[in-house]
Amino acid sequence: MRSLLVVAGLLFSASAFAQTPSVQERLNAIADDPVALRQAVDAGKQVTFFCTNCHGENGVSVIPEVPNLAGQNPAYLLEQIRKFGSGERKNTFMQGLIKVLKDEERLQTAHYYASMPVPPSPANPALVARGKVLFTKLCVRCHGERAHGGELYPRLAGQQIPYLQVSIQRYRDGTGIRNDKLMAIATSTLKNDDITAIAHYLTQLP
Ligand code: HEC
Ligand code: HEC
Known part of the structure; x- marks a missing residue:
């Protein structure tokens, strides 16, 4: 009986694991579904209203030391948000700000910025x-x-x-x-x- 319970427990945890995709997998799943992507992009625009102060309207930065987020790869954006959150990447302001974003909002933010165009700038x-x-x-x-x-x-x-x-x-x-x-x-x-x-x-x- 005891061993049966152990087996059942293992099966349960294995299936629970299989049913919980990583944030990265969910990012890709949204990208593959045009309706979900549209919704994520729209939600991302709302989530990022505060970010425009530095990253500019639609992710094209108006401050030269602040990166453009428009046109950026969504997986890269998600990974940098994670790194600020964990402290692996250091910027006092970004670290504090990113902590308030829930997983869902991080995905929406990444898809929103990735969907925006980024214009080239003049150079020598x-x-x-x-x-x-x-x-x-x-x-x-x-x-x-x-x-x-x-x-x-x-x-x-x-x-x-x-x-x-x-x-x-x-x-x-x-x-x-x-x-x-x-x-x-x-x-x-x-x-x-x-x-x-x-x-x-x-x-x-x-
Ligand atoms: C007060 C200004 C400010 C605000 C507001 C701000 N950021 Fe940033 N952000 C920065 C700066 C500065 C950097 C670059 C830090 C560095 O030099 O590594 C940065 C970097 C980033 C990066 C990394 C980009 C890359 O190319 O590696 C992401 C992603 C990001 N911010 C997302 C956000 C999001 C999402 C918000 C809103 C929730 C936000 N930021 C609000 C100043 C800001
Ligand atoms: C072997 C692969 C590889 C090569 C070669 C490489 N990079 Fe990178 N680069 C990366 C990776 C991975 C990252 C993201 C690292 C992180 O998370 O901080 C990155 C990040 C960057 C960033 C930060 C972008 C941002 O938005 O903050 C810049 C700028 C950059 N690379 C420039 C260069 C330049 C210039 C060269 C050539 C001199 C170069 N890279 C060569 C892999 C590479």
Whole structure:
């Protein structure tokens, strides 16, 4: 009898596990369902009304040190929200703010911003040419030919120059504000001038 109960308990917990998809799986399920996606995007617009103060109307930032969220990969956005929440990524304001977002609101936020267009910004043509060479050599294999990123990698095309510069330098310098081994290796040989050139190249990409 006792062993039967154990077996039943194991079966129950196994099925409960199978029925509780991760937040990431739910993000993908919503993306595959046009009606659910529409609803998530609409709800996300409401959830993010406060975010517009810094990330701009529809996720196109008006403050150069604040990243655009428009056009960003939804899986990446969700992962960064998680990292702020857990303290793996440090920014006092964002860490405090993100804690109030429930799982459902995080999914809606990610889908909302991902669905918005991000316009390219002007850049210095000489720096663009130099940045393109560096980006092609060191960054394309993860961030993609057009810097649109993918499931695991952020979009960089159309991002703001100052934000790109600061972010890339932080990975290179291992400041602890934001750590990523892959990014630390990829950026280890870059001088500040190289980083500026790459930022000019990326900001003008559509
Ligand atoms: C007071 C200004 C401010 C407000 C309001 C704000 N943010 Fe941010 N956010 C920032 C700054 C600054 C960064 C970049 C931090 C860094 O340098 O790492 C950031 C980064 C992010 C990132 C990471 C983007 C990337 O490309 O890695 C996400 C996602 C994000 N914010 C979501 C939100 C959401 C959702 C809200 C509203 C609930 C919000 N933010 C409100 C200032 C703000
Ligand atoms: C081996 C894969 C890989 C390579 C190569 C790579 N990256 Fe990344 N990059 C990543 C990953 C993964 C992240 C997200 C890390 C995190 O969560 O902080 C990232 C994040 C970034 C970010 C932050 C974006 C944002 O919105 O905050 C920037 C900027 C960036 N990479 C630029 C570059 C540049 C420039 C190069 C080339 C010098 C490069 N990356 C090469 C994998 C890579």
